[in-house]
Amino acid sequence: MKPQTRPLIFIASSSERAALEGDCACAYPATTSPIPMPPTNGLVRLPSGIIHEEINHEFHVFLSPKSQNGASVLNQAAVDLLQRLNLPGACIEQSEDMADDLFSQGLLEPLKQETEMENGLRSTTLAAWLHITDRCNFRCTYCYLPHKREDMSLETGYASIASLFRSAAIHNFEKVKIKYAGGEPLLNYPLILALHDYAKDEAKRLGVELEEIILSNGSLLTNKIAKELHDLKINLMISLDGFGQYHDTHRPYAGGGASFQAVSSAVELAIENGITPHISITVSGESALGLPTLLEWVLKRELPFNLNFYRENEFSVNASNLNMDEEKIINGILKAFDVVREHLPKRSLLASVIDRANMEQAHTRTCGVGENYLVFDQHGAVSKCQMQMHKPVASSFSEDPLALVQLDQTGIQNLKADEKDECNTCKWKHWCTGGCPLTSYRASGTYNKKSPNCNIYKRLFPEALKLEGLRILSTAENSLL
Ligand code: SF4
Ligand code: SF4
Numbered sequence: 001m002k003p004q005t006r007p008l009i010f011i012a013s014s015s016e017r018a019a020l021e022g023d024c025a026c027a028y029p030a031t032t033s034p035i036p037m038p039p040t041n042g043l044v045r046l047p048s049g050i051i052h053e054e055i056n057h058e059f060h061v062f063l064s065p066k067s068q069n070g071a072s073v074l075n076q077a078a079v080d081l082l083q084r085l086n087l088p089g090a091c092i093e094q095s096e097d098m099a100d101d102l103f104s105q106g107l108l109e110p111l112k113q114e115t116e117m118e119n120g121l122r123s124t125t126l127a128a129w130l131h132i133t134d135r136c137n138f139r140c141t142y143c144y145l146p147h148k149r150e151d152m153s154l155e156t157g158y159a160s161i162a163s164l165f166r167s168a169a170i171h172n173f174e175k176v177k178i179k180y181a182g183g184e185p186l187l188n189y190p191l192i193l194a195l196h197d198y199a200k201d202e203a204k205r206l207g208v209e210l211e212e213i214i215l216s217n218g219s220l221l222t223n224k225i226a227k228e229l230h231d232l233k234i235n236l237m238i239s240l241d242g243f244g245q246y247h248d249t250h251r252p253y254a255g256g257g258a259s260f261q262a263v264s265s266a267v268e269l270a271i272e273n274g275i276t277p278h279i280s281i282t283v284s285g286e287s288a289l290g291l292p293t294l295l296e297w298v299l300k301r302e303l304p305f306n307l308n309f310y311r312e313n314e315f316s317v318n319a320s321n322l323n324m325d326e327e328k329i330i331n332g333i334l335k336a337f338d339v340v341r342e343h344l345p346k347r348s349l350l351a352s353v354i355d356r357a358n359m360e361q362a363h364t365r366t367c368g369v370g371e372n373y374l375v376f377d378q379h380g381a382v383s384k385c386q387m388q389m390h391k392p393v394a395s396s397f398s399e400d401p402l403a404l405v406q407l408d409q410t411g412i413q414n415l416k417a418d419e420k421d422e423c424n425t426c427k428w429k430h431w432c433t434g435g436c437p438l439t440s441y442r443a444s445g446t447y448n449k450k451s452p453n454c455n456i457y458k459r460l461f462p463e464a465l466k467l468e469g470l471r472i473l474s475t476a477e478n479s480l481l
Helices: 076-085 099-104 154-170 185-206 223-232 245-250 260-272 288-300 326-342 401-407 437-444 454-480
Strands: 009-011 051-054 059-063 072-075 125-131 175-181 209-216 235-239 278-283 305-309 373-376 381-383
Touching: 009 099, 009 454, 051 454, 059 076, 059 454, 072 076, 072 454, 125 154, 154 175, 154 185, 154 373, 154 401, 175 185, 185 209, 185 223, 223 235, 223 260, 235 260, 245 260, 245 288, 278 288, 278 326, 288 305, 288 326, 305 326, 326 454, 373 401, 381 401
Parallel strands: 125 175, 125 373, 175 209, 209 235, 235 278, 278 305
Antiparallel strands: 009 072, 051 059, 059 072, 373 381
């Protein structure tokens, strides 16, 4: 693109923006707040907390905690305009070019306005993990489950869905999101079909939106199942941790055989049936080096993906090869970013490339634990996180399981970034929020400490932001051609 003397701003379109997904079924506490309008007196300032990285000599990428639309790319003339508007007493004409974009991207705000991000805001989605079975035909090296030979029954499934929608109605949620999980949920596939019918009826009765996704290892997907999922509009997430041996080492069959061939074939089968499977990639010290090859495979198929960091648990504690070795993880992901640069996707990268961080929209907590997230085990016991199913705080027979989850003070505590040491002064806190609370607790014995992966996050955030800037620019260039 030729250098321009007039200010230009580029942003991702709404269809490019990606929702946070993940192996752990975290519900992103989505909030919306009114976009500030240019003030009548014209007096403006730059909101605090804006992050800024130079992409090249002409373009800069900005991320504002006040933005609800991800990052913005500005040319040098726009950066100069922004700097002028940051001077004391600066005024903007409502008619000025870009005024609306600068406000909607959170790069300007009225001088007199100071609203706290979470004032009166709450998520509109209630998310639930349904543990369809504890059985699995894989034995992943990092799995946190005991693999009991226990399935959820139809009766328990109905009771769980009923209580989920009870809580949704009591708390006025506009949308319910169900994750059919396990174990391997396709081992109990008929139950998913039955619960889908019931959830659809409940959603219709209460007038709430319904979104469903199956979290699967992929190995049991058949042409018939793929076709049904497509027709029923049930989304599919498949876990794939590497290309060939990198995946096989992480995710062997229970009998010990390699699973890559079966899983990669399942991805192709899903695509053939019109499904766009979401690829969930768990990154460990053992698999990080294989990321570039895997991402090339994923990006060539234009699939959405997310990178989740390995979380140590009581069953994986002796697998030291999985440890989050900072150098290995950073090198592996930076090399993977080189591949992404060559195959820039159509979807935003801000919610997919660094573990639980979500740079699409500022937020205060890492996940929906204790706020808008329910985990139903195979017996209908309700806990706050799928990694704490042994600590239930409610059941599917509770009148309002969400209220009990929100009140609980004994289990996992999902603090705001401002309540965590060091995160409270960190410039990335609005998007990182300190990482998975359970991981921090395991590392430090307390919930109010920063993530043990902090150094990795801080090294990668600027690179991820620049990558998204390049992606936005490439889309803008395409549309200008
Ligand atoms: S974990 Fe580290 S990068 Fe994340 S908010 Fe806390 S201090 Fe910042
Ligand atoms: S506490 Fe950690 S593992 Fe549990 S839902 Fe939140 S981010 Fe995921």
